[in-house]
Amino acid sequence: MIRNALLPLRASVRLFVFLFMVSVTPLILAQDTVERSISQPASPSRVAKPKTKGAKLSAEAQAKVDQQRALALSLLISLSNEARSFSDQKLRARTLARIADGLWDVDQDQSRGLFLKAWDAANTADDEANRLLREDMQRQQAQGRGAVGSMPPNLRSEVLRLAAKRDRALGEELLEKLKRDKTDVSDLPEPGRRGNSGLTEAVAQRLSLARQLLESDVARALEFADPALTSITMQGLSFLASLRDKDATAADLRYSRLLALARNDLQADANTVSWLSSYLFTPQMFISIDRNGGTNTSQMGRPGPPPQTTPQIRNAFFSAASQILTRPLAPPDQDKTTSGIEGKYLIIKRLMPLFEQFAPKATAEMMRGQMAALSASVSEQARKRDDEMMRRGIRPEEEPADTEQALLDRISRAKTPEERDQLYMELMMRSLERGDPRARDFGEKLEDSEIRKQVRPYVDMSLVINYIDKKKLEEAIVLARAGELTHFQRVWALSQVARQLGETDRQRAIDLADEAATEARRIGGSEADRPRALIGVANTFFTLDRNRAWEIVGEAVRAANSVEGFTGEDSRLTLKIQTPFMNSIRTSSTENFDLPSMFRALTKEDYQRAVGLAQNFEADSPRATALISIAREVLDEK
Numbered sequence: 001m002i003r004n005a006l007l008p009l010r011a012s013v014r015l016f017v018f019l020f021m022v023s024v025t026p027l028i029l030a031q032d033t034v035e036r037s038i039s040q041p042a043s044p045s046r047v048a049k050p051k052t053k054g055a056k057l058s059a060e061a062q063a064k065v066d067q068q069r070a071l072a073l074s075l076l077i078s079l080s081n082e083a084r085s086f087s088d089q090k091l092r093a094r095t096l097a098r099i100a101d102g103l104w105d106v107d108q109d110q111s112r113g114l115f116l117k118a119w120d121a122a123n124t125a126d127d128e129a130n131r132l133l134r135e136d137m138q139r140q141q142a143q144g145r146g147a148v149g150s151m152p153p154n155l156r157s158e159v160l161r162l163a164a165k166r167d168r169a170l171g172e173e174l175l176e177k178l179k180r181d182k183t184d185v186s187d188l189p190e191p192g193r194r195g196n197s198g199l200t201e202a203v204a205q206r207l208s209l210a211r212q213l214l215e216s217d218v219a220r221a222l223e224f225a226d227p228a229l230t231s232i233t234m235q236g237l238s239f240l241a242s243l244r245d246k247d248a249t250a251a252d253l254r255y256s257r258l259l260a261l262a263r264n265d266l267q268a269d270a271n272t273v274s275w276l277s278s279y280l281f282t283p284q285m286f287i288s289i290d291r292n293g294g295t296n297t298s299q300m301g302r303p304g305p306p307p308q309t310t311p312q313i314r315n316a317f318f319s320a321a322s323q324i325l326t327r328p329l330a331p332p333d334q335d336k337t338t339s340g341i342e343g344k345y346l347i348i349k350r351l352m353p354l355f356e357q358f359a360p361k362a363t364a365e366m367m368r369g370q371m372a373a374l375s376a377s378v379s380e381q382a383r384k385r386d387d388e389m390m391r392r393g394i395r396p397e398e399e400p401a402d403t404e405q406a407l408l409d410r411i412s413r414a415k416t417p418e419e420r421d422q423l424y425m426e427l428m429m430r431s432l433e434r435g436d437p438r439a440r441d442f443g444e445k446l447e448d449s450e451i452r453k454q455v456r457p458y459v460d461m462s463l464v465i466n467y468i469d470k471k472k473l474e475e476a477i478v479l480a481r482a483g484e485l486t487h488f489q490r491v492w493a494l495s496q497v498a499r500q501l502g503e504t505d506r507q508r509a510i511d512l513a514d515e516a517a518t519e520a521r522r523i524g525g526s527e528a529d530r531p532r533a534l535i536g537v538a539n540t541f542f543t544l545d546r547n548r549a550w551e552i553v554g555e556a557v558r559a560a561n562s563v564e565g566f567t568g569e570d571s572r573l574t575l576k577i578q579t580p581f582m583n584s585i586r587t588s589s590t591e592n593f594d595l596p597s598m599f600r601a602l603t604k605e606d607y608q609r610a611v612g613l614a615q616n617f618e619a620d621s622p623r624a625t626a627l628i629s630i631a632r633e634v635l636d637e638k
Contacts, residue, residue: 068607072634075611075627076102080114086620089128090155091567093121095624097159102632104166112170115163119174122155129153140578153570160205161212168223171209175224178202199235203228207235211242218246229254232262232272234286238300241283244307252313255279259320269337270344273321277351280317281306282393289347291340293382295389318359321351326370342382345374350390400434417447422581425455429582432459435466437475451579457484458577462586464493465573473497477512487523491516491533492573492590495540502543513540517552531560532571536593542601550605553598553613561618568595568622595622599629607634 076099083095100114129152156178164171179202199207210225221243229236236258244251262268262276271288278286284301325348329341339347348371355364375383388403407427414420424445431439443459446452460483467476480493494516501509520533534556541549560566571593575586591597602610607630614626 068634071607072631073103073106075631079624079627082620083624084117086624088621089121089125090153091621091624093118093125093155093159094569095628096121097162098628098632101162101166102628102635108167111166115159115166115170115174118159119156119163119177122159123178125155126152154208157205157208160209164209164213164220164224165217168220171224175202175206175209178205199233203233204235207233207239211239214239214242214246218243218250222250226254229258230261232258232265232268232275234275234278234298234300237275237279237286238284241279241304241307242301244279244283248307252309256313256316259316263320263323267336268324270325270339270347271337273324274347274351276317276321277354279307280309280314281354283307285393287350287389287392289339289343289350291338291343293342293346293379293385297389297392314358315360318355318363322355322359322363322366326366341374342378345371345378346382346385346390348374349385350394353394400430400436403430418580421446421448421451425451425579425581428455428459429584432462432466435463435470437463439463454577454579457486458575458584460484461489461573461575464489465588468493468496468500471500473500486529487519488529488533489573491520491536492593494519495536495592498540499543506544510544513537513544513548516540525559525562526564528563528566531556531563531566531568532590532593534559535568535595535598536571536590539592539598539601542605546605549601550609553602556598557613557616560622561616566619566622568617568625570594595625596629599626600633603630603633 079095080099080103083092083099086092086095096114096118100111100118103114104111133152160171160174163174179200206224206228210221210228213221213224225236225239225243229240237255240251240255240258243254259276262272265272274288275286278284283304283306284299285303286298286300288296288298290296325344329335330337332341335341337344348367352367352371355367359367404427407423407430411420411423411427414423424442428439428442431442439459440456440463443452443455446455460479464476464479464483464485467473467479476493476497480490480497485493494512498509498512498516501512517534517537520530520537523530523533534552538549538552538556541552560568571590573588573590575584577584599610599614602613610630611627614623614630617623617626
């Protein structure tokens with residue numbers, strides 16, 4: 001049934017190829033029975049030509065380029081008409097948005113229409129994905145354990161990024177649609193709350209979009225960000241920290257406005273001050289402390305050293321901070337702050353070294369007095385607290401050896417197996433942060449056999465990732481072979497090492513890629529990880545042996561056709577651990593194991609052969625993804 005449904009598209013593509021080879025007369029597509037089809041550009045001259053440096057192409061070469069670009073456009077046009085009937089909303093959203101982006105230079109009106117249809121599909125797909133995630137988290141909680149989950153792809157964000165890059169007005173229109181569609185009682189901020197609960201989805205999407213645009217267009221990024229920089233949120237401050245690397249003056253100006261806003265906001269509390277301190281002292285790292293002293297750390301981006309700011313901005317921060325932190329306490333039953341008395345005391349204690357080093361003397365003395373006044377109302381544990389969270393980014397952290405010995409001393413005094421296991425888990429995780437292989441030894445000391453069994457693969461893969469990041473390739477190879485890794489994880493590790501060895505030891509890199517291919521074939525034929533792994537191996541071979549790469553590509557296509565629901569995208573490397581002591585999930589995208597990266601490489605090598613392979617996919621999703629990747633590689637080539 002599926003194969004028969006695809007025949008009209010495949011036939012139409014072959015027809016386009018034949019017509020363009022014979023003549024350059026315009027193509028006339030049949031009218032869609034439901035909606036108007038996108039028409040072919042009236043003349044090949046309307047197709048944007050690639051810009052070339054140096055000598056011009058010969059007439060024959062230019063004609064070949066023009067023909068290939070016209071063929072790429074025909075692929076997108078044909079696929080756009082089919083995509084509007086896709087039942088998979090996720091596939092429909094991505095396909096229509098990417099086609100709209102590819103056709104923008106040819107027909108902006110039609111592209112806008114496709115973007116709007118893509119947005120409608122993305123709304124439906126995102127709502128369904130979020131519903132399923134909530135249900136999964138609730139199931140985990142009902143089973144009496146902490147809930148951990150990996151966020152699904154945000155399709156609204158994907159559509160919005162492509163649309164806003166092309167047209168600011170269209171981006172604003174989509175954000176307004178989101179605001180109208182999603183604003184309800186549950187989406188509005190609660191009084192006195194800050195953070196994710198204080199952000200409507202429209203504002204969160206706006207800041208996310210601005211963050212993405214920042215890489216290529218600072219002015220456009222600010223146009224989208226400014227309407228959202230009217231309240232103090234982690235996302236907004238994170239954007240400003242990233243902006244500062246591009247335009248320090250613009251970032252400092254907007255930060256100063258937030259400081260003025262905080263001074264006049266009666267709902268601003270100790271956590272507001274803690275977040276505002278991030279911009280100046282701990283970029284991209286945000287710490288908040290709740291009423292019971294519980295600490296939450298959020299890393300919003302790549303951490304960096306404190307920026308070189310002016311004394312005026314620092315003084316403005318300390319002035320606003322001291323004003324907020326010395327406000328009179330409300331009675332306990334009327335206190336609406338996020339920190340309460342205990343959290344407020346701990347945040348002042350954490351920031352006190354900054355006041356003493358950078359603030360005017362009178363301000364520092366005032367804060368010491370406030371801290372002393374609060375101490376009578378907090379627990380002894382809070383007064384004595386001086387752990388890593390209190391120090392991080394503010395004071396020098398303890399040397400690893402000192403921390404390790406302190407934990408070992410506590411383990412020796414522990415009275416129960418559960419207490420010892422919790423301390424060994426902490427010791428293990430600290431070792432993993434440093435890439436210390438002794439993390440494996442600490443994990444083996446856990447007395448609970450079920451936890452010990454769950455910890456092993458998490459530790460082994462975490463160490464492999466660390467070794468590869470630090471180019472400790474021999475250690476990575478040994479542990480990739482001997483560690484408790486899944487087949488997919490082992491393929492990923494061997495492929496990464498092979499890529500790094502490609503320039504210095506080609507034969508060994510080929511041997512490792514062969515080993516990765518063998519490992520990929522051990523994955524069950526009905527599992528989506530099998531075609532993903534083969535795609536990753538094929539991409540590795542493209543830098544080592546092109547003939548082998550093409551062979552494995554064909555194998556990947558056949559494997560994909562045996563897996564129901566395979567999309568060719570969103571492959572991830574996921575490490576998860578759930579214990580009574582801690583829950584952790586670490587997710588990384590693996591783009592080299594997705595179809596777009598593979599078909600971009602194929603297209604550079606042989607366009608016609610790449611199209612033929614793409615047409616061999618039986619399911620809509622991988623075929624559409626492959627065809628769009630081919631067309632975009634041709635149209636984007638400069």
